[in-house]
Amino acid sequence: MTVGRWVRVSAVVAAVLVSGGCGGLGASPEDAPNALTTMGFGLPDEHATARVAVFRDRFPDTDLRVNEGAFDEQQFLSAVASGEPPDLVYADRAKLGAYAARGAVEPIDDCLRSHGVDQAQFRPAAMRQVTYGGKVYGAPEFATVRLLIINNTAVRAAGVDPATVSSTDWSALADLSTRLADNADGRFRRIGFDPKLPDFLPLWAKANGVELITPDGRGVRLDDPAVVETLRYTTDLVKSQGTWAAFKAFKDGFNDFGADNAYAKDQLAVMPMDSFYINTLATNSPDVDVTITPFTDRRGEPVTELGGQAWAIPKGSRHPERACDFLVTMTATDTWVTAAKARRDALAAKGRPYGGTFTANRVADEEIFTTVYAAQGNRILDQGVPIVRALQDDSFALPASPAGPDLIRAWQQAATRVLTGAQTPEEALGQAQREADAALDRVLGR
Amino acid sequence: MSRTERRAPWLFLSPWLLGFAAFTAGPMLVSLWLSFTRYDMLTPAEFVGTDNYRELFTDPKVATALGNTLFFTVLHVPLQIVLALVLASLLRRAGRAGGVFRTLLYLPVMTPPVALAALFLLLLNGQTGAINDVLGWFGFTGPNWTTDPAWIKPGLVLMSLWTVGSTAVIYLAALTRVPPELYEAAELDGASPWRRFRHVTLPMISGTVYFTVIVNTIASLQVFTEAYVMFYGNAQTEAGRDDSALFYVIYLFQQAFGSLRMGYASAMAWALFLVIALITALQVRASRRLVHYEGEVR
Numbered sequence: 001m002t003v004g005r006w007v008r009v010s011a012v013v014a015a016v017l018v019s020g021g022c023g024g025l026g027a028s029p030e031d032a033p034n035a036l037t038t039m040g041f042g043l044p045d046e047h048a049t050a051r052v053a054v055f056r057d058r059f060p061d062t063d064l065r066v067n068e069g070a071f072d073e074q075q076f077l078s079a080v081a082s083g084e085p086p087d088l089v090y091a092d093r094a095k096l097g098a099y100a101a102r103g104a105v106e107p108i109d110d111c112l113r114s115h116g117v118d119q120a121q122f123r124p125a126a127m128r129q130v131t132y133g134g135k136v137y138g139a140p141e142f143a144t145v146r147l148l149i150i151n152n153t154a155v156r157a158a159g160v161d162p163a164t165v166s167s168t169d170w171s172a173l174a175d176l177s178t179r180l181a182d183n184a185d186g187r188f189r190r191i192g193f194d195p196k197l198p199d200f201l202p203l204w205a206k207a208n209g210v211e212l213i214t215p216d217g218r219g220v221r222l223d224d225p226a227v228v229e230t231l232r233y234t235t236d237l238v239k240s241q242g243t244w245a246a247f248k249a250f251k252d253g254f255n256d257f258g259a260d261n262a263y264a265k266d267q268l269a270v271m272p273m274d275s276f277y278i279n280t281l282a283t284n285s286p287d288v289d290v291t292i293t294p295f296t297d298r299r300g301e302p303v304t305e306l307g308g309q310a311w312a313i314p315k316g317s318r319h320p321e322r323a324c325d326f327l328v329t330m331t332a333t334d335t336w337v338t339a340a341k342a343r344r345d346a347l348a349a350k351g352r353p354y355g356g357t358f359t360a361n362r363v364a365d366e367e368i369f370t371t372v373y374a375a376q377g378n379r380i381l382d383q384g385v386p387i388v389r390a391l392q393d394d395s396f397a398l399p400a401s402p403a404g405p406d407l408i409r410a411w412q413q414a415a416t417r418v419l420t421g422a423q424t425p426e427e428a429l430g431q432a433q434r435e436a437d438a439a440l441d442r443v444l445g446r
Numbered sequence: 447m448s449r450t451e452r453r454a455p456w457l458f459l460s461p462w463l464l465g466f467a468a469f470t471a472g473p474m475l476v477s478l479w480l481s482f483t484r485y486d487m488l489t490p491a492e493f494v495g496t497d498n499y500r501e502l503f504t505d506p507k508v509a510t511a512l513g514n515t516l517f518f519t520v521l522h523v524p525l526q527i528v529l530a531l532v533l534a535s536l537l538r539r540a541g542r543a544g545g546v547f548r549t550l551l552y553l554p555v556m557t558p559p560v561a562l563a564a565l566f567l568l569l570l571n572g573q574t575g576a577i578n579d580v581l582g583w584f585g586f587t588g589p590n591w592t593t594d595p596a597w598i599k600p601g602l603v604l605m606s607l608w609t610v611g612s613t614a615v616i617y618l619a620a621l622t623r624v625p626p627e628l629y630e631a632a633e634l635d636g637a638s639p640w641r642r643f644r645h646v647t648l649p650m651i652s653g654t655v656y657f658t659v660i661v662n663t664i665a666s667l668q669v670f671t672e673a674y675v676m677f678y679g680n681a682q683t684e685a686g687r688d689d690s691a692l693f694y695v696i697y698l699f700q701q702a703f704g705s706l707r708m709g710y711a712s713a714m715a716w717a718l719f720l721v722i723a724l725i726t727a728l729q730v731r732a733s734r735r736l737v738h739y740e741g742e743v744r
Contacts, residue, residue, distance in 0.1 A: 074703040081487035102488040102706065186587065188573055199685050245594035246573060248686050252592065253574035315488070406705055416688050420595055439705065 035063045036322045039079070040071030040309075041090035047142075047357060050342035055329045062322055076314070080104050085314035087323040093129035093140060093310045094408070097217055097400025100132040101443055105312040107135035111324035121333070125306040125397035126360035132217065132400040138310030139327040140360035144274045145304040145391045146203055147384075149281075150291040154180055154190060154269040162291040165270060167207065168300040170233055174240065180269035181241035188250035191262075192241055194271040195234040198415035202398055203272065203305045205230045207297040212411060217401035218440060222411055223426075223433040231425040235418045244419040257284065264288045274307065275391075278384035279355035286353070292384040294391055306395035308360055336364035340372040353378040356385050358392065365389070406439035481712035491709065498713035508714070510689050511697040512721075514599060518693065519666035521603045526662055527655065529610050534617035535643075548618070551611040563675035566605040567592060567683075577604075592676070595690040602673055602691065613658050620654035621647065649738040656737045660729055667722050670695040694718055 043049050043066060056064060071091045079085045089105070099105045112119060119127060122140050130138035152162045158179050167173055173193060180192030195204065202212050210226040213219070221227060238247055254262040257280055262268035264285040272295050281288060294302035311327035313320055329335055340357040347354045356373045359365055369389060375382050401407055414432035417423040423431070440446070481498055485491035502508050533551060540547050557565075569576050572590030581588040591601035624647060632642045648655075670693065677691040678684050678700070694714070702711035 077487050077703060077706065098706075102486055104488045197686065199681070243590075243594075244686070245590035245597075248593040249572040249590045250574070252567075253571050409704070412685060413688070416686050419686065420688050422595075422688065442707075 031318060032063060033319075034061050034322075035065065036088070036319050036326060037065045037067060037086040038088045038090060038326075039067055039076055039086035040069070041066055041088075042068045042070070046342035046346045047339045050339040051330050051335050054335045054338055055326055058329060059322070059325055062325075064326070077104065080314050080316060083316055085316045087313070087317045087319045088326060089312050089314050090141075090309055091312065093126065093138060093308055093400075094398070094404055096130050096138045096310060096312060096404075097132045097402055098404045098406075098443070099312070100135070100137040100400065101402030103315055105137050105314055106317070106320065107137055108139065108313060108324065108327070109136050111313070111320075111328065112136065112139075115324065115328045117328055117332075121361055121363045122331075123306065123360050123362055123392060123395065125395045126308065126310075128399050129306075129397045130310050130312075130400065132402070137400075138312040139331045140308060140310045141331060142308040143358050143360040143392060143395075144276050144307045145358075145388055145395050146200065146272050146274055146295055146307075147304060147387060147391060148293045148295050149263070149271055149273050149277065150293065151263050151266065151269045152289040152291055154266055155291075158269075163293075165291070166293065166296050166300070167272070168296045168298060170298065174233075174237060177237055177270070178240050183242040183246070186242070186246050188242060188246055188267075190266060191247065191250065191268045192270070193237055194251065194268060195237045196272050197234055197238065197419060198412035200272055200305075201231065201234070201411055201415055203295065203303070204234050206305065206396055207295070207303050209297070211396070211398060213398045213401050213407060215399055217399040217404075218444060220407055220410075220433060220436040220440070222414065222429045222436060228425045228429055231415060231418055231429060235415065235425065238419060244421075256280070259284045261285060261288075263290055275358065275384070275388045278380060278388065282353050282355055282378050282380040282384070286378055286380060288380070290380060292380070292387055294387060302391060302394065304391045304395045306360075306392070306397045331359075331361055333361060333364040333367060336361060337367050337372060340368045344372055353381055355381050356388075358388060362393070365392070401440075402443040403436070403439040407436045410435040410439070477712040477715055480709050481716050483709040485708040485712075486706040487708055488706070494709065498710045499717070501710065502713060502717055507689065507692065507697055508694075508717075511692050511694040514690065514692055515667055515669065515694040517599055518603060518606075518669055519663060521600070522606050522666050522669075523659060523662045525603065525607060526610055526613055527658060529607060530613035530617050530658070531655075533610065533614040534621055537614065537618050538621050548615060551614055553611070555609045555612045557608070559671040560675050562605070562608060563672040563679075566601075566608075566672075567676050570601050570605070572597075593686075595688050598677075598690040602669075602676075605672060606669075613662065616654060616658060617651065620651040624650040652737045653739050656729075656733050660726060663725060663729065664722055667718065667725070668695050669693050670699070674699070 041048070043052065052064065052066065056062070067086065071089070073095075076085075076089055076091070091099075096105065100107075119136065123143060126140035126143055127136070130136055130140055148165070148167060150162045150165050155162045155165060155176075158176070160176060160179075165173075165176065177193035180190065182188070182190035182192075205212055205227050208226050208230045210221055210224050210230075212221060212227065214221065238244055241247060250267070251262075254267060256262070256277075261281065261284065263281065278292060281290065295304055297303045311330060313323045313327070317323050336357060336359050343357060344354040353376050354373065357365075357368050359368075369385075373385070375385075410432040411429075414423075414428035417428040417431075418425050422428075480491060482493060482495060483491035484494045484497075537544055537547055537551065554562075570591035572578055572588060572593060575588075575591070577591070578588030589597040591597050591604075628646045628650070629642055632646050637645065673691050673693055674696050676683065677687050678696055695718070698711050698714040698718070701707045701714065
């Protein structure tokens with residue numbers, strides 16, 4: 001073959017390749033008028049599948065495309081920036097403020113109003129997380145709270161009645177923690193009390209009478225003396241048991257979601273924890289001897305932080321009306337009740353206990369725990385479920401902030417610096433305050 | 447040469463050139479522009495001059511991340527080179543079993559980095575991990591590799607040696623190309639094994655060593671995946687971490703997608719580009735004295 005012929009053949013091949021490649025640049029299925037795409041939402045159980053089924057029944061002409069997979073910030077922001085966002089995004093409520101401040105998600109007040117949704121049905125703490133600048137940016141979904149889970153065997157072995165363990169008396173708790181810890185030669189056999197730092201610092205601060213973020217979300221109180229006192233106390237709880245390096249490594253080795261979890265293996269005595277874990281314990285180690293009790297502030301009043309996800313409509317969504325239909329349907333009372341029944345029945349078929357469905361919708365929860373949930377003789381659920389229900393109504397949540405992720409990172413790293421001994425609480429929180437202020441200034445253009 | 451013949455190479459090169467322009471050079475130029483802006487991906491970029499570059503010098507985390515990255519590179523590259531050279535020398539003597547050992551040595555390279563990170567997170571756990579259990583058999587109390595700030599980077603270096611096979615097979619190829627008569631001549635002159643290695647093997651494979659030093663250095667300065675998965679991949683792994691595993695590219699990623707500071711992250715990327723270019727230039731300069739190419743006349 002001559003060079004000239006090679007050139008001609010190559011040109012043809014290149015033209016075919018280019019035209020083939022261009023074939024993918026036309027209208028995508030997501031552009032169809034009846035399409036609806038989601039991001040960050042999966043279909044792991046009946047809570048998801050049954051609600052999606054309700055939507056499909058009500059809106060049969062909608063081509064719903066659930067792109068399963070956990071929420072990926074990079075993927076979401078890239079999609080919005082490139083003008084190809086999904087129609088709906090499902091994300092942690094704590095992230096919404098930052099997206100709202102940058103215009104990455106749209107307000108849904110009109111959507112909720114047009115569907116006659118009574119916003120009062122949602123728990124106030126959940127609404128606080130999705131409201132920024134007076135507008136609502138997300139429909140809150142599940143709701144978890146934080147409470148104490150006590151390993152009765154370990155506590156009784158120390159001569160203490162589990163019913164007397166609480167987070168009210170900080171001095172007594174510190175003494176108990178040291179007594180319950182089992183650590184020899186740098187090797188832990190049991191953690192006495194795990195304050196769950198740095199994640200639970202906002203809860204501890206609230207228990208000490210201060211919220212880390214100001215009500216408008218535009219300021220922080222990280223160097224407040226009460227926060228400094230909180231951080232000193234909680235980090236000392238850890239340090240009195242051993243080094244943070246050993247403490248964390250030991251925790252990292254726990255099998256949280258197995259039958260040989262830290263409570264079952266007596267590796268942990270007491271810990272505040274998210275309420276979903278009650279269900280995990282009840283399912284995987286129903287015989288483990290634990291006491292579930294509210295986390296309390298220093299006056300002895302229950303205090304808990306609400307968490308969960310929300311549905312939001314990204315900027316540039318091609319089908320905002322259908323997206324509105326979807327998020328309203330997914331968070332509606334009757335949809336939740338249908339999902340709860342489906343979940344209960346599916347678990348019963350597998351011989352597993354149903355631990356209830358805890359949502360940010362108070363009306364839905366009332367209906368679920370009246371008509372769907374019933375005590376089943378599972379000791380963990382029977383004591384835990386009523387406590388979770390009681391806590392949900394009085395829960396708090398930090399307000400939506402335009403620099404939410406940066407603020408969280410600032411105080412979490414401050415706690416870590418104290419835990420590792422790199423800084424004192426005053427130094428660490430002073431630095432965190434400056435970092436958080438700088439992040440807020442950047443976002444707000446101050 | 448006819449006109450058609452002159453054009454032919456460019457036509458064959460054009461797919462790569464188009465790809466390079468669209469997917470490498472283009473984005474690089476855009477990132478250069480972005481590095482002079484404030485850009486959060488969601489609102490239009492705003493020109494801020496050299497603010498981002500000036501902030502690089504005042505941001506303490508940049509210094510920390512750069513220090514961590516250089517620390518890792520200084521430990522990882524020499525260890526990788528020496529270990530690979532030792533393994534390649536042993537492989538060369540493996541005889542008929544060489545194929546099996548070559549395969550075994552290269553297999554770990556095929557492990558996906560995410561799986562590797564998850565595996566080593568378990569192995570390196572200071573309280574429950576297998577590595578400290580093995581050290582315990584010999585009477586040593588191992589450190590908390592994944593949680594003690596002093597041991598996190600050495601632990602990551604240890605993990606990075608898992609993929610030493612890729613460098614070792616390159617050295618093996620180089621070793622097999624050393625003319626045997628050079629060894630025979632050295633042996634006749636009474637050279638010891640060490641002197642034969644020092645004065646025959648090393649000069650003859652110095653070009654290959656130079657190549658692997660440059661490639662490994664650049665890769666080390668861009669270390670990301672394993673450390674990110676182990677320590678920053680999700681809220682659970684990130685909680686309670688100090689900055690001892692905060693490598694430069696991880697911090698760059700956090701600034702870009704965590705704090706939505708694309709302009710600053712772009713400036714960080716260009717600063718890293720300059721650091722890599724500088725280090726590579728120093729290595730190229732050093733190579734003029736240290737690297738020997740067969741047939742080269744100086």
